[in-house]
Amino acid sequence: MLELKHLSYAVHEDGGELGILNDISLTVGGGRLVVFTGPNGGGKTTLAKSIMGLVKPTAGRILWNGQDVTDLGITERAKLGISYGFQQPPRFKGLTVRDLLTLASGDGTLSKDRCCQYLTRVGLCANDYLDREVDASLSGGEVKRIEIASILARNAKLMIFDEPEAGIDLWSFARLTETFEQLHAAGGATMIIISHQERIISLADEVIVVGDGQIRHRGTPAEILPQILADTLGTCPVLRKEAMAQ
Ligand SMILES: Nc1ncnc2c1ncn2[C@@H]1O[C@H](COP(=O)(O)OP(=O)(O)OP(=O)(O)O)[C@@H](O)[C@H]1O
Numbered sequence: 001m002l003e004l005k006h007l008s009y010a011v012h013e014d015g016g017e018l019g020i021l022n023d024i025s026l027t028v029g030g031g032r033l034v035v036f037t038g039p040n041g042g043g044k045t046t047l048a049k050s051i052m053g054l055v056k057p058t059a060g061r062i063l064w065n066g067q068d069v070t071d072l073g074i075t076e077r078a079k080l081g082i083s084y085g086f087q088q089p090p091r092f093k094g095l096t097v098r099d100l101l102t103l104a105s106g107d108g109t110l111s112k113d114r115c116c117q118y119l120t121r122v123g124l125c126a127n128d129y130l131d132r133e134v135d136a137s138l139s140g141g142e143v144k145r146i147e148i149a150s151i152l153a154r155n156a157k158l159m160i161f162d163e164p165e166a167g168i169d170l171w172s173f174a175r176l177t178e179t180f181e182q183l184h185a186a187g188g189a190t191m192i193i194i195s196h197q198e199r200i201i202s203l204a205d206e207v208i209v210v211g212d213g214q215i216r217h218r219g220t221p222a223e224i225l226p227q228i229l230a231d232t233l234g235t236c237p238v239l240r241k242e243a244m245a246q
């Protein structure tokens with residue numbers, strides 16, 4: 001179980017303080033699939049990075065299975081089973097896809113078959129990719145899928161995916177959605193997926209709309225999807241008028 005207690009994050013800008021996360025409290029039960037969604041700049045990535053330890057909150061506590069991890073570093077959190085896939089994954093020159101999956105799995109003798117299974121789950125063919133370097137020669141969608149495969153290889157207990165759909169073609173997106181569905185059905189991991197995609201939102205046990213660094217709405221996909229649409233109209237006077245005219 002993940003617990004966020006009054007989490008805030010502020011930066012100093014132009015002599016003042018800018019609140020990026022503002023007093024977020026949230027509990028995600030073990031084995032749940034929760035989707036964070038909401039407008040660009042709302043604070044979703046910052047929230048995910050706070051859970052992973054990449055951003056240090058200015059106030060509040062983070063508990064993972066009852067243990068306070070707020071002051072732990074990334075490596076210690078990874079050891080406790082927390083993993084995060086970047087919105088824009090870093091590249092690792094000199095490291096092959098096979099090296100990356102092997103490192104992630106913690107199994108120094110990870111077989112080609114196992115690598116192949118992880119890559120297939122994100123729609124990649126192992127024969128084409130195992131010996132490729134994770135460098136600038138990979139396309140944006142390829143590097144994104146390889147990073148997701150490395151999270152699968154890590155077999156983490158809390159998996160956080162930041163916009164896994166970004167830059168991914170439709171066929172691979174369908175494959176990826178199935179993978180999330182199967183992972184969730186297997187029940188071994190708690191999953192937080194940051195997404196703007198209706199297909200992923202509809203997989204969630206709970207959808208959390210983050211905006212202006214706060215939780216704006218939360219509920220089931222059936223409850224939240226109509227509210228997202230209403231909010232979208234609400235921000236634009238032209239669309240709102242059109243909707244009222246219908
Ligand atoms: N270190 C920082 N200094 C100044 N502003 C920051 C900093 N980190 C984040 N922000 C701002 O905080 C806001 C939230 O950013 P964040 O990346 O968490 O949004 P997001 O919800 O993930 O957006 P998107 O949907 O575009 O990925 C943005 O306006 C961003 O510019």
Ligand SMILES: [Mg+2]
Nearest residue numbers: 044045046087
């Ligand atoms: Mg983001």
